[in-house]
Amino acid sequence: xxxxxxxxxxxxxxxxxxxxxxxxxxxxxxxxxxxxxxxxxxxxxxxxxxxxxxxxxxxxxxxxxxxxxxxxxxxxxxxxxxxxxxxxxxxxxxxxxxx
Amino acid sequence: xxxxxxxxxxxxxxxxxxxxxxxxxxxxxxxxxxxxxxxxxxxxxxxxxxxxxxxxxxxxxxxxxxxxxxxxxxxxxxxxxxxxxxxxxxxxxxxxxxxxxxxxxxxxxxxxxxxxxxxxxxxxxxxxxxxxxxxxxxxxxxxxxxxxxxxxxxxxxxxxxxxxxxxxxxxxxxxxxxxxxxxxxxxxxxxxxxxxxxxxxxxxxxxxxxxxxxxxxxxxxxxxxxxxxxxxxxxxxxxxxxxxxxxxxxxxxxxxxxxxxxxxxxxxxxxxxxxxxxxxxxxxxxxxxxxxxxxxxxxxxxxxxxxxxxxxxxxxxxxxxxxxxxxxxxxxxxxxxxxxxxxxxxxxxxxxxxxxxxxxxxxxxxxxxxxxxxxxxxxxxxxxxxxxxxxxxxxxxxxxxxxxxxxxxx
Numbered sequence: 001x002x003x004x005x006x007x008x009x010x011x012x013x014x015x016x017x018x019x020x021x022x023x024x025x026x027x028x029x030x031x032x033x034x035x036x037x038x039x040x041x042x043x044x045x046x047x048x049x050x051x052x053x054x055x056x057x058x059x060x061x062x063x064x065x066x067x068x069x070x071x072x073x074x075x076x077x078x079x080x081x082x083x084x085x086x087x088x089x090x091x092x093x094x095x096x097x098x099x
Numbered sequence: 100x101x102x103x104x105x106x107x108x109x110x111x112x113x114x115x116x117x118x119x120x121x122x123x124x125x126x127x128x129x130x131x132x133x134x135x136x137x138x139x140x141x142x143x144x145x146x147x148x149x150x151x152x153x154x155x156x157x158x159x160x161x162x163x164x165x166x167x168x169x170x171x172x173x174x175x176x177x178x179x180x181x182x183x184x185x186x187x188x189x190x191x192x193x194x195x196x197x198x199x200x201x202x203x204x205x206x207x208x209x210x211x212x213x214x215x216x217x218x219x220x221x222x223x224x225x226x227x228x229x230x231x232x233x234x235x236x237x238x239x240x241x242x243x244x245x246x247x248x249x250x251x252x253x254x255x256x257x258x259x260x261x262x263x264x265x266x267x268x269x270x271x272x273x274x275x276x277x278x279x280x281x282x283x284x285x286x287x288x289x290x291x292x293x294x295x296x297x298x299x300x301x302x303x304x305x306x307x308x309x310x311x312x313x314x315x316x317x318x319x320x321x322x323x324x325x326x327x328x329x330x331x332x333x334x335x336x337x338x339x340x341x342x343x344x345x346x347x348x349x350x351x352x353x354x355x356x357x358x359x360x361x362x363x364x365x366x367x368x369x370x371x372x373x374x375x376x377x378x379x380x381x382x383x384x385x386x387x388x389x390x391x392x393x394x395x396x397x398x399x400x401x402x403x404x405x406x407x408x409x410x411x412x413x414x415x416x417x418x419x420x421x422x423x424x425x426x427x428x429x430x431x432x433x434x435x436x437x438x439x440x441x442x443x444x445x446x447x448x449x450x451x452x453x454x455x456x457x458x459x460x461x462x463x464x465x466x467x468x469x470x471x472x473x474x475x476x477x478x479x480x481x482x483x484x485x486x487x488x489x490x491x492x493x494x495x496x497x498x499x500x501x502x503x504x505x506x507x508x509x
Contacts, residue, residue, distance in 0.1 A: 012174045013215040022307045027215045029174060031165075050307075053277060056231040059218050062165055070165035072227055098227040099164025099208065 001044035001084065009039050016043060024050055027060035030085070031097065032068060037087050044084035049096075056080070063094040070097040131178075131250045138244045140180040142209075148172065154179050157206040159190045162226040164208055171210070175220075176259055178209040180243070198229040199236060207235055207243075211251070217261040219251070279308040288389050289322060291408055294336055296322050298387040302335060318359075318370075320382065321390050321409050325370065327357045342402030342424055346395065350374070367391065385411065391433070393417075401427060413456070415439070435460065 004024070008015035014037075016024045030036045037043060048054040049061065063083055066075060072095065075082060081096035135142040145151045148169055155167050171177055182188065182205040193202045208222035219240060223232035236242035240251060252263040276284045277295050285303060287295040295303035300311040300319045311317045316328040323344065325332050332347040334340075356373045369392075370382040383392030390406065392414040403424035406412060410430045416438040423445060428434070435456045437449050 011214050020304070022304065022309065024307065025215065027174065027212050029170075031168065052279065056234070058220065058233060059216055060212050060220065064165070068165075069161070070163070070168065070227070097165040097168075098232050099166055099222050 002047055002050070004043045004045060006037055006039050006041050006043065009037075014043075025059075029060075029062040030094065031062065031064035033065075033085070033092065033094070035087060037085050041088075042086040044086070046080045046082075048080045049083075062097040064097045066093055066095050068095065068097055070099055071095040128250060128253060129246065131247060131254055134244045134247050134250055135180055139183050140243075141183060143179045143181070145177045145179065146172070151177060154181070154206065154208075157181070157185060158224065158226070162190075162224070162228055164222050164226055166208055166210070166222070174214055175210040175212055176255065176261070180207045180209055182206065196225045196229050198223055198225065198232065203229060204235060209240075209251075211255060211259075211261065211263065213259070213261065216264045217255065218264055219248075277303060279303050283308070286387075288387055289408055289410075291322060291336065291339060294322075296335070300388070318384075318388060320370075320384050320388050321406070325357075327359075330355055330357060339408075340404050341407055342405045345402050346380070346398050347372070383414070395420075400424075404429075406431070432456075 002018055004016035004018050006014055007017045007023070012027050012029055014026050014028045016026065018024075049057065051057055062070075063085075064071060066077075066082070072079065072081060075095050077093055079095070083094050083096075085092045085094060129137075132142045143150070145154075151166060151171065155163055158164065166177065185205045188202050188205045190202060193200060196203065203223045203225045206224045208220075210220050210222065211217050219238050220233045221235040221238055221240070221243075223229060223235045226232050240247040248263070255261040255263050275286055277287050277290070279285055285295065285297045285301060285308060287297045287303070289296050296319060297303060297308075300314050300317070301308055302311070302319065303309075311319055311324065313328075316326060318325045318327075319335070322335055322339065322341075323332050324335050330351040330353075332344050332350070334344060350372070353374060355375075358371050358373075360369045360371070361367075362369065366386045368384050370384065372380045372382070374380070374397075378397050380397070381392070381394040382390060383394075385391045389411040390409055391411050393406075393412060394414075394416040396416070396418055398417060399419050400422040401420070401424055404426045405423060405428065407426045407429050409428070411433045412428065412431055413433045414436040415428075415434070416436075418438060418440055420439050421441050423442070427445070428449070431449070432452060433456060434449050434453050437446055437453060439446055
């Protein structure tokens with residue numbers, strides 16, 4: 001997983017920055033969470049989800065809790081579709097939701 | 100062009116521009132509704148949650164879209180395309196779901212981001228039962244029916260003030276080229292661990308292209324960064340291991356001098372690292388900054404994985420090399436000359452590759468005019484397809500004449 005800092009947020013548009021100062025802009029929706037991540041929080045995300053060559057790549061992702069019925073069942077936390085969101089030092093694992 | 104993709108490439112380009120007609124015909128554009136009707140779909144735009152929920156009945160339990168969880172209209176324009184006979188296409192008849200099969204495409208959610216880049220996502224009726232269900236048809240609307248992308252683009256502009264962006268759709272592939280997240284194609288020399296090393300000191304990591312910070316003093320050679328100012332040669336990706344860099348450790352603490360000389364005729368460059376008066380190493384790189392030659396009279400042993408991922412090295416001279424680690428030049432396919440007199444067995448291992456490459460060099464015929472030149476002419480002079488085809492035929496005739504001439508000589 002790649003550690004990304006949220007450097008800018010405008011509604012669903014998140015501007016992320018990795019440790020090598022590379023910037024990414026993604027449209028992200030976080031479900032099953034009281035508070036969406038904000039500027040200064042971190043998202044750990046697999047390299048595949050950032051790579052346009054990856055078959056499942058999108059510029060827009062929806063994430064929800066690991067048990068959410070709209071994503072892969074019995075998902076491993078090492079799956080490409082799993083992210084870790086760190087909000088106020090609290091780590092939350094979420095998975096990509098489909099549809 | 101050497102990949103035999105001329106026709107595909109031309110079709111790709113000519114699909115974008117009609118070069119043969121001087122005055123383009125004005126054809127009234129069909130709406131997405133009309134186009135979808137032509138291929139047997141009813142298209143609906145949903146503007147309320149209630150309208151969205153009406154489509155839930157088409158999905159098998161456990162395969163419903165997360166769109167039905169609510170709130171999608173906050174960030175997307177939502178359409179549904181429903182095959183007229185969707186009710187008759189039964190899930191239980193499809194034991195081996197494939198994303199673009201009849202069931203998967205019988206009901207498709209077509210959604211466009213309202214915020215940020217307006218890109219499309221075509222949602223599959225199988226949802227996550229199949230891989231990448233949010234990218235049915237690779238998110239290429241024209242695969243449903245040609246012209247659909249342009250038609251939706253018009254509708255989105257008129258009715259929602261949105262500009263449809265398709266830069267994340269890969270619709271043309273060329274070997275040895277990768278698409279970065281700016282939608283541009285980049286030639287790459289090699290890819291390791293998902294990182295693409297390209298000519299011109301460009302590295303693409305996580306889809307993002309970037310050039311080395313200081314191209315006046317740094318060069319990307321293979322997957323190493325040579326820093327002439329700081330006198331270092333290092334791996335860009337510290338997750339890789341390659342003992343090529345071992346010889347250059349602590350170079351910055353010495354009085355070593357590094358210089359680069361161009362060979363205009365060969366189109367190559369020679370990097371000379373003068374460690375001391377008696378210790379000089381040369382690295383030759385081609386126009387793409389791939390290592391093609393290495394001359395080190397001083398080193399006696401290498402560690403593991405020496406130039407493991409390099410496949411272009413054609414000349415290696417190491418007269419004092421006595422031992423190597425594992426995976427020495429393990430991916431090399433380019434050697435024509437290997438001078439390691441103290442390691443005759445290792446030399447023998449590469450003899451077949453050397454023989455093959457030397458043989459190929461002898462047989463290589465120069466080409467007078469090739470498709471690459473035609474493509475350049477095409478771009479500059481806006482040749483029509485007919486003119487290009489005539490030119491190709493003439494060139495083939497000339498080639499044929501030269502072939503006959505060669506055969507007669509033999």
